[in-house]
Amino acid sequence: MFATLLSLFLRRLAVAVPTLFVVSALLFIVLRLLPVDPAAMSLPPNATNDELAAMRSTMGLDKSLVTQFLIWLGQILGGDFGNSIQYRLPVWQLIGDALPATIELALLSMVVATIVGLAGGLAAFYFRDGAGEAVLDLGSVVILSLPDFLWALLLMLVLGVWLNALPFMLRLDPGIERPVITGFLLIDTLLTGRLDAFASALKHMVLPVLALGISAAPSIMRVLRSSLLDVYQEDYIHQARLRGLSERQVLLRHGLKNAILPTLSLMGVQFGFLFGGTLLVEVIFSYPGMGNLMIDSIRNVDLPVIQIVGLTYCVMVLLISTVVDALHLVLNPKLRAR
Amino acid sequence: MAALPLWLRNTRSVIGLTILVLVCAAALLAPVIAPHDPNEQDLLNTLLPPVWADGGDPAFVFGTDSLGRDILSRLLHGARVAMTVAISASFGAMLLGGFLAHVAGYFGGWADWLIGRIIDVWLSFPPVVLSLILMVGLGSGLWNVILAIILVDWTRFCRVLRAEVLVVRRRDYVAAARLLGFSHLRTIVREILPATLPLLITLMALEMGIAVVVEAILSFAGMSVGNEVPAWGQMIADARQDIYTSPSTLILPAFAVFITVFGFNILGDGLRRSLDTRLTQTERA
Numbered sequence: 001m002f003a004t005l006l007s008l009f010l011r012r013l014a015v016a017v018p019t020l021f022v023v024s025a026l027l028f029i030v031l032r033l034l035p036v037d038p039a040a041m042s043l044p045p046n047a048t049n050d051e052l053a054a055m056r057s058t059m060g061l062d063k064s065l066v067t068q069f070l071i072w073l074g075q076i077l078g079g080d081f082g083n084s085i086q087y088r089l090p091v092w093q094l095i096g097d098a099l100p101a102t103i104e105l106a107l108l109s110m111v112v113a114t115i116v117g118l119a120g121g122l123a124a125f126y127f128r129d130g131a132g133e134a135v136l137d138l139g140s141v142v143i144l145s146l147p148d149f150l151w152a153l154l155l156m157l158v159l160g161v162w163l164n165a166l167p168f169m170l171r172l173d174p175g176i177e178r179p180v181i182t183g184f185l186l187i188d189t190l191l192t193g194r195l196d197a198f199a200s201a202l203k204h205m206v207l208p209v210l211a212l213g214i215s216a217a218p219s220i221m222r223v224l225r226s227s228l229l230d231v232y233q234e235d236y237i238h239q240a241r242l243r244g245l246s247e248r249q250v251l252l253r254h255g256l257k258n259a260i261l262p263t264l265s266l267m268g269v270q271f272g273f274l275f276g277g278t279l280l281v282e283v284i285f286s287y288p289g290m291g292n293l294m295i296d297s298i299r300n301v302d303l304p305v306i307q308i309v310g311l312t313y314c315v316m317v318l319l320i321s322t323v324v325d326a327l328h329l330v331l332n333p334k335l336r337a338r
Numbered sequence: 339m340a341a342l343p344l345w346l347r348n349t350r351s352v353i354g355l356t357i358l359v360l361v362c363a364a365a366l367l368a369p370v371i372a373p374h375d376p377n378e379q380d381l382l383n384t385l386l387p388p389v390w391a392d393g394g395d396p397a398f399v400f401g402t403d404s405l406g407r408d409i410l411s412r413l414l415h416g417a418r419v420a421m422t423v424a425i426s427a428s429f430g431a432m433l434l435g436g437f438l439a440h441v442a443g444y445f446g447g448w449a450d451w452l453i454g455r456i457i458d459v460w461l462s463f464p465p466v467v468l469s470l471i472l473m474v475g476l477g478s479g480l481w482n483v484i485l486a487i488i489l490v491d492w493t494r495f496c497r498v499l500r501a502e503v504l505v506v507r508r509r510d511y512v513a514a515a516r517l518l519g520f521s522h523l524r525t526i527v528r529e530i531l532p533a534t535l536p537l538l539i540t541l542m543a544l545e546m547g548i549a550v551v552v553e554a555i556l557s558f559a560g561m562s563v564g565n566e567v568p569a570w571g572q573m574i575a576d577a578r579q580d581i582y583t584s585p586s587t588l589i590l591p592a593f594a595v596f597i598t599v600f601g602f603n604i605l606g607d608g609l610r611r612s613l614d615t616r617l618t619q620t621e622r623a
Binding site: 015018019020022023026027030031032033034141142144145146147149150153154156157161162272273275276277279280283284294295298299301306310313314317318 | 458459462476558582603
């Protein structure tokens, strides 16, 4: 088992390295299309032309595009992510603050999406050929037609503004001091035993998590239902029934066990989308994560930050798909035997 | 009823098509039927509620936004942006993705390998992030939004269609066409394309819905058509600051996005059910 997992990770790494190289080249080229001069932005407006030329040469902007790219790549590989133009802080520090927040949001949302999606899929399968299925089916199309950021706004309006039931700004109630150990707020509040802060952080996450979870659930539901339908065409289901197993046992022991694998593959893809979806949801709830950092740096044309944030999103997506493949390997006996 | 083509006999397709015809009509007729200029500011009448609420003004049926602009007129004009993007971007993505899918699936070999690797790179970006970065590089404007969506979403067509082409290519009639001396191009166009067309059409309906969402996302982030052109996402973004006082300025454009995307999704769903032979067979069985 360990050997197969290791070989999977090595194979994934062999793909990830060239992928990330191409991604970083793409990011670099696209952002160089911009009609802005990073040198001019790093200097006060009253800088002379000589100072500008000097700055351009320190920043390497007078060299060819390829040389500039290689310099940038070399710096990243050496652990130097550059400095934000607007905050004058190292980019790694900004990412270090923002990434844990986004990971917490994405993971919790995925848990909600999984629970709702699997329950919905089982229900749709259970009520197949009936009115229940039609309702769930129409419901899933309706939910899918409202993108995650509109769910976010709608939930904010109904549960936050009208019912005043839940907070919808930032991560903690005002006045609560934020403990920092790992950077993951939920973990840090627990580690320091600050249950009040933990509860507050959790409450602030309900609306964004619901928005992301609800919009990712229908796809999971649909795939689970259709793979259950496929599995039920197989002989071993008939055989299980002939052996006298109850319908519930057939479903849990044979149906679900086999239908979960295709569902898992889709959930990997879905998790990747969800991770992208955090971007606008964060902006809507002023949630201090990667999405807000991205939009903020785009508005201020903070190129060093945009590049690294873009790259970080890619690294996360590659990580997610590797983890899903590893889970697949662990759960699928056919792959394990190899 | 029997004279209607199969796909029009599906209730979902009909519902979807009806919604979309209405949205299209709104878009086309916007300059004629919009009661106001969508950018005309009436600073004496800001944040008016819709006409059915207390204090509504019949001159502004859906009320006004924080600058006193007529919501109804902006919604109608916003439909123009949404539908232009939906149709052009999905058509472009279909052409690019469909072309590469047929090349990869039919010829295989290094072309398939290369296209597969490009798709891998694309898939490592969340679509929202990639389209935002492209918009940063391209700059705002209607055609840049369309270009960005094409450059992001061609992979959706390419991945699914390539798998379909791989299946179709192995069929006997394709081999027969080659034996009859058909050129590769003719084989693809005359023998393979007709078999992949149903899937292509279904994907296109779904992609139009996605394009509407992406445009709304980009204009919400202020990265789409620019401030002078009314777009739904931008209306939603503007309305956020007035969420306490006039939620209708938020709900109306959100509903416009929803109903349009719903139209495309339910049409796509209906098309899939009636055009996908595998699915219809299993459902009949």
